[in-house]
Amino acid sequence: MSTTALADRGYQAEAAELELPVVSNLPVNGEYRHLVLEAGAPATLAEAGQFFHLLCPASGADRPFFRRPMSTYRADRAAGRIEFLYKVTGAGTRGLATLVPGDRLNVVGPLGTGFRLDPAWASIVVLGRGVGLATLAPLAELAASAGVRVTAILSARSPDLVMSADRFRAAGAEVFPVLDSDGSSDPGRVGKLVSGLVRLGRADAFFTCGSNRLLALMKRLGREHGIPGQVALEQQMACGLGMCFCCVRAFEVEGRHVSRRVCWDGPVFPLEEAVSW
């Protein structure tokens, strides 16, 4: 099914190290940029929630040594493209921001374990914030193709930072932007919104990413209402392949704390087991 640059004695790579041409790399608002790369399989086979590990170019005095993990914002097999939505925060993402069409970016992926939709779920609630909006976006099409109804609560500081709303709407989701600027993103108010959806029977599962406070909220609501969920987590990564054990986080499994690798066991984990911090 997948082909790779490293095809070797019949070996088929599930993930590959690839030098992909940049199609575009434009700002979407004051904080985020949208990077589009030309790609084939296995990159375009990335599932919702899987990530790529990007070898960000040096720029100015920045010489990022490690790769940087980025969620697949979109993997489009037909168009032969993979896309990322990223926030410029430090050395690596500053380097990403310098890419122009025609440059090549070395990526490794797809990596990690993505979101899973249980066939028993008829509707889900997606709650994201910040970078989490990029990570959750592919759920829009995944759910649509599985006939699952989506309510997307998209939290941001201000209206221009509410990303992926059109994409969720296009996939048939009902979208609630909630904002710091008008107070609607307050956890208490978001909690009421989610509880309302639960009462309406529109929450067979919760999906969240991008905020510790929202994780804590969804965990609590899930526990109260007996609703399962998934959360995509972040942690600094070196290898991205489960080899170095730098990306561990603590999880709570049957009352015990266990340590798991975000890159390998995740980045998507059961909401029940995730520990907010």
Added chain:
Amino acid sequence: MSTTALADRGYQAEAAELELPVVSNLPVNGEYRHLVLEAGAPATLAEAGQFFHLLCPASGADRPFFRRPMSTYRADRAAGRIEFLYKVTGAGTRGLATLVPGDRLNVVGPLGTGFRLDPAWASIVVLGRGVGLATLAPLAELAASAGVRVTAILSARSPDLVMSADRFRAAGAEVFPVLDSDGSSDPGRVGKLVSGLVRLGRADAFFTCGSNRLLALMKRLGREHGIPGQVALEQQMACGLGMCFCCVRAFEVEGRHVSRRVCWDGPVFPLEEAVSW
């Protein structure tokens, strides 16, 4: 007389670390490029034989760590420019070759001790080869301004590599290109040419640079005819300021071997004391 970016409590630098804009950087033949930088004092006060220490930019996989020494091909105070003629050989010069107008290059200079014209000399013979043609070129104007008659023997593999000939001619020098391609650069034939100049009284001093065989030849002729001379030498450099002692060469002074720093005691040395190798 000199001003500098680092002017400090009345301190006046003789040499400065400067970020200079690139005016042009064009190939002059298949091997050499000509780099022109916009500059002020003290850079433009460089004397013939002095050099600059260039912080060559990284390019591709090349990350030159040390600076690279380059002779002043021309320092033009009126035009506010300094110029270099360089051969692309390794990591540093490959980086230099990537410079385009508008880029900036970090240079330190002028450094070292240059050529000296003794007021007693009426005519001199300049014998250069390869990169040595760049180093010797400023002697053209220096000698002309001192009313010293110059015979320039310019040695090269082929006619297109005979650089600085026009410049010597423009300054009134008589120019003899000698070539590997027609055998005229053979040390035996060059020796005869020089001996002829000696007999004609046109060689009060010898100046050479760029070839060990020519150095040996000029040393021998100088000794035979009792003619003094100067040679510009090369050696790998780290600091360029006489601090690290990496650029030493052996010299012969009154029968003893002594070690001198090319960057500080030279790069121009008495021909009599230089040791060919």
Added chain:
Amino acid sequence: MVDLSVRIGGLTLANPVMPASGTFAEGLARVIPLDRLGAFVTKTIMREPRAGNPVPRVAEAGDGMLNSIGIPSKGVAPFLAETVPFYRGYGPPLVVSISAHSADEFAVLAREVTVEGVAAIEANISCPNIEADGRAFAMEPGTTAAVVERLRAATPLPLWAKLTPNTGDVAAVARAAEAAGADAVVVANTILAMSINVESFRPTLGNVMGGLSGPAVKPIILRMVYQCARAVGIPVIGCGGISTADDAVEYLLAGASAVQVGTASFIHPTALTSVIDGLEGFCARRGIDRVADLVGAVAEGPVAEGPAAEVAW
């Protein structure tokens, strides 16, 4: 065809390139065909399950990285039940890295991992020795000899001693390992280092200090390999900052019989296979029939005179 095979004590490897312990796991099979490697070397295990160190566990450090992963270990039983069988599905020999805080515990663990499917044991003697005031065994020839002797008696498997660079005289330690019966020395583990974030005033690692690895350490570890190769008769396996085939050649020339690639696999998961391809290409280009001919071939006499000396420098 270049003969890439090398012998490390009793073991013949199809090529001299293998992963470094702690930088390799099953996950790499997603990206490269594991059958191409000269050997597998697993993350160090200890007898008892352990949690490892607080995060952040890694930091960038110029042209290298710091890590304070520690040895988070599931213990021996899951290792034997899951990890060993996984690698049995592949051709290359499996080298199991073990560690312990005492010579006794080392010996017990060596016996426990002497099972079918394990081709050699790499003893990571760079961890603190509880009997010697917390200093790593491999910091001193005496403690090295003591633990290697016990290990030698405990297992018939080929025994590699992995040395620490955090010592004044690595060659003396290598000699001690050889005398005590090691079949090879691996030179070396990471160099103790640290960095501090000048904005927060905090160490970049949760554990304050950690090990430096990657290109930054190459000239230091290469020197140690050179010193060890001249000091011992057993093979030296070079490990430190190898990212390219040229780096591997440099180590072989300095005297390494094989090399381990660590940090480079984090940056390029294809590093191991591209080092192997590049080694083959290098030998082919230079007309070298057997990669083993490179071992210790560094040229040390005075520079030859000749036409090359015609240039001015």
Added chain:
Amino acid sequence: MVDLSVRIGGLTLANPVMPASGTFAEGLARVIPLDRLGAFVTKTIMREPRAGNPVPRVAEAGDGMLNSIGIPSKGVAPFLAETVPFYRGYGPPLVVSISAHSADEFAVLAREVTVEGVAAIEANISCPNIEADGRAFAMEPGTTAAVVERLRAATPLPLWAKLTPNTGDVAAVARAAEAAGADAVVVANTILAMSINVESFRPTLGNVMGGLSGPAVKPIILRMVYQCARAVGIPVIGCGGISTADDAVEYLLAGASAVQVGTASFIHPTALTSVIDGLEGFCARRGIDRVADLVGAVAEGPVAEGPAAEVAW
């Protein structure tokens, strides 16, 4: 106005930034105003004139350099006749670096350089000790103590011991230097290293092995400074890979009372003055009145909770 002054034993420096021995000489006066430096440290001298090592004496090594300059020295007499008087024309105190192959010779040389115009002696005890099998004095606490005691008895000048990083336990060596009467330790000299040209198969240095310096060594030497600063009460002077004011801050936080800048001056001859300017700027921006307040100020407790923890990572 930030107070940049620091005290190193009996000596007060106007600022904590000085050149490292062997990377500084009169020539720098051509490019920067020497009066701005915290102190001058001269290239190590030995008693007898010496030639130094064969070329090539330096090589690039990634983000650092290798050198095998050795100690080409004109001997004491020209040093006293020319070098000391040159620096007398400037304000900053002159620190003279000396070395010797025996404790006796060290003591004699220390006496010889105890002259007007010399403010302190830096004993480079990282060179081979002929009485101890060619190993550097500073590789062992015992030999360190022996030579520092002799030096202490030989001169009333402030005495700095410059340690080698090529040892397993630099803190123990620092303690030995302190106990023997050193007023400060300089941490550290270069790390023994090498590289090989894979085309020519030749070592890149004429001397085969040499010392690694520059940014590549910073995390290693910073760790040693941290260890030494916790081990001794005398000031630690940090030296290794400092190129920027941030690097200097990192060393101060780790416990250095002052810093030396070496290799960086080769790349940017203005490095010393820009580190000084940058330190002042850093303190001003962070509201730190005295640069000395940074010394040892690394924050080590667990990370504070708070709004910063709101982000997902």
